[in-house]
Amino acid sequence: xxxLSLSSVTKTFGGLVAVAGVSLGVERGQIAGLIGPNGAGKxxxxxxxxxxxxxxxxxxxxxxxxxxxxxxxxxxxLGVARTFQTIRLFPRLTVLDNVLSGCHCRLxxxxxxxxxxxxxxxxxxxxxxxRAMAELEFVGLAERWSAExxxxxxxxxxxxxxxxxxxxxxxLLILDEPAGGMNERETANLMDxxxxxxxxxxxxxxxxxDMGFVMRVCHRVFVMENGSLIAEGAPLEIQTNPRVIxxxxxxxxx
Amino acid sequence: xAHFVEQIxxxxxxxxxxxxxxxxxxxxxxxxxLINFAHGELFALGAFVGYIFLVTLNWGGxxxxxxxxxxxxxxxxxxxxxxxxxxxxxxxxxxxxSDRLAAVVSAxxxxxxxxxxxxxxxxxxxxxxxxxxxxxxxxxxxxxxxxLIRVFVFLTAxxxxxxxxxxxxxxxxxxxxxxxxxxxxxxxxxxxxxxxVIAVVFLIGPALGGLAGLLVGIYYGQINFNMGQMYGLxxxxxxxxxxIGNIGGAMIGGLLLGLLETLGDAYxxxxxxxxxxxxxxxxxxxxxPTGILPERVAEKL
Numbered sequence: 403x404x405x406l407s408l409s410s411v412t413k414t415f416g417g418l419v420a421v422a423g424v425s426l427g428v429e430r431g432q433i434a435g436l437i438g439p440n441g442a443g444k445x446x447x448x449x450x451x452x453x454x455x456x457x458x459x460x461x462x463x464x465x466x467x468x469x470x471x472x473x474x475x476x477x478x479x480l481g482v483a484r485t486f487q488t489i490r491l492f493p494r495l496t497v498l499d500n501v502l503s504g505c506h507c508r509l510x511x512x513x514x515x516x517x518x519x520x521x522x523x524x525x526x527x528x529x530x531x532x533r534a535m536a537e538l539e540f541v542g543l544a545e546r547w548s549a550e551x552x553x554x555x556x557x558x559x560x561x562x563x564x565x566x567x568x569x570x571x572x573x574l575l576i577l578d579e580p581a582g583g584m585n586e587r588e589t590a591n592l593m594d595x596x597x598x599x600x601x602x603x604x605x606x607x608x609x610x611x612d613m614g615f616v617m618r619v620c621h622r623v624f625v626m627e628n629g630s631l632i633a634e635g636a637p638l639e640i641q642t643n644p645r646v647i648x649x650x651x652x653x654x655x656x
Numbered sequence: 657x658a659h660f661v662e663q664i665x666x667x668x669x670x671x672x673x674x675x676x677x678x679x680x681x682x683x684x685x686x687x688x689x690l691i692n693f694a695h696g697e698l699f700a701l702g703a704f705v706g707y708i709f710l711v712t713l714n715w716g717g718x719x720x721x722x723x724x725x726x727x728x729x730x731x732x733x734x735x736x737x738x739x740x741x742x743x744x745x746x747x748x749x750x751x752x753x754s755d756r757l758a759a760v761v762s763a764x765x766x767x768x769x770x771x772x773x774x775x776x777x778x779x780x781x782x783x784x785x786x787x788x789x790x791x792x793x794x795x796x797x798x799x800x801x802x803x804l805i806r807v808f809v810f811l812t813a814x815x816x817x818x819x820x821x822x823x824x825x826x827x828x829x830x831x832x833x834x835x836x837x838x839x840x841x842x843x844x845x846x847x848x849x850x851x852x853v854i855a856v857v858f859l860i861g862p863a864l865g866g867l868a869g870l871l872v873g874i875y876y877g878q879i880n881f882n883m884g885q886m887y888g889l890x891x892x893x894x895x896x897x898x899x900i901g902n903i904g905g906a907m908i909g910g911l912l913l914g915l916l917e918t919l920g921d922a923y924x925x926x927x928x929x930x931x932x933x934x935x936x937x938x939x940x941x942x943x944x945p946t947g948i949l950p951e952r953v954a955e956k957l
Contacts, residue, residue, distance in 0.1 A: 495831075566846060
């Protein structure tokens, strides 16, 4: 079953065609990789899925529902969460508060209930706190809960971003270069973490330049170049696909 | 130094009103990076809405002072919150994606418009807020006089601010406000409805300003259509002193400004009162534009 599908999605910025008629589908429970040279349009695809920008043409469906016209926070409420290529935590908030901010969209109680501190709202806050701590436990940051997010190491900040995204209870988690700037040990830990997330029945779609990471972790890989999809398939097929090799290494006929 | 403690109490009273108004400036700035220049007019509107019920309709005589003040305070908060909300819809929301300068000009325009609406409705002359609600009790504490009305104004402001502080720092919605203040884009993608955050900020800020207006009316016993101008500027100064965008800073900045003014008034000269306040504004802007709080404490909203 497809959890996410794009059908001939196009996005232009001024005269630049960032995404040109891309169609792709991600199976539920898969780890899908999106690769391609810089400027291929990968992050634009992510921004289109999360509703930060709107496609000029084409449709995006999530769990059989069109995402057309939805605002980012509504897309999150449907079950799509993301992390960013450059870390975008709330640096001056605590680690725990960062995760709690992700829980926000699942709260039922409104502002009035919060102001009056109704019992139902207090109970909800308690449950949310528990869930947030569980996510911190999951990524291995539980004992740093009271630290300021900006004070964490780079690798820990990446993990915190993942915990914050998980707190929105996503069905699809989008990771933009999760291993970027990580050392080998951190990358290995991240691979484990990505596997554990998938074991929670969360579909994952990721952009990554570390090919070793992509080939080992992903079930299916999509390759983009100049805004178009040039190949898709299992990691092994992609590694031997001549068009992909050409896109990455250039033509070999000179 | 006989009256030093009295001056301090007076300063805290005035300062707590500044702080209450300053919160409106700082909350809006924190989330939208916009100075809501019409905030002073919402403050004035609060005073005039209070005037309707306490003076024109004489609720104080009908309900008794305690009940009247309580009910009118709620009505004033709701009325100014709705006015603030309407202001956001009409003057700021359409400009969300345009230049920041456009929003500033719109804010100035809204300020002039509101001021004139108040003038057309209630006239340009001073209105006596002769509600005489609170008994004129003056306590003597260690040789110093402590008037009930000052204690009342100060405590009302402080309790309101404490409530706000808890709301911002202890509830999930407060967290959403803080998150949106740091990075609106990231907050949206974590499921925070930033439009709702802005709407709520534009309800709470004006409500606090309106309440301050009511307190000033009760305290000074007279109100005027352009009272929002000077109070607005002073409160803006208080917000800058505390570091604009910083909620705790606005509270402290307001109290400090009140103290500075009254002590200057008492020990230097009354004529220098306003000049002192604005010299403080200039000095802060020149030497410490992020406000007086140390960097780590100065957590923006």
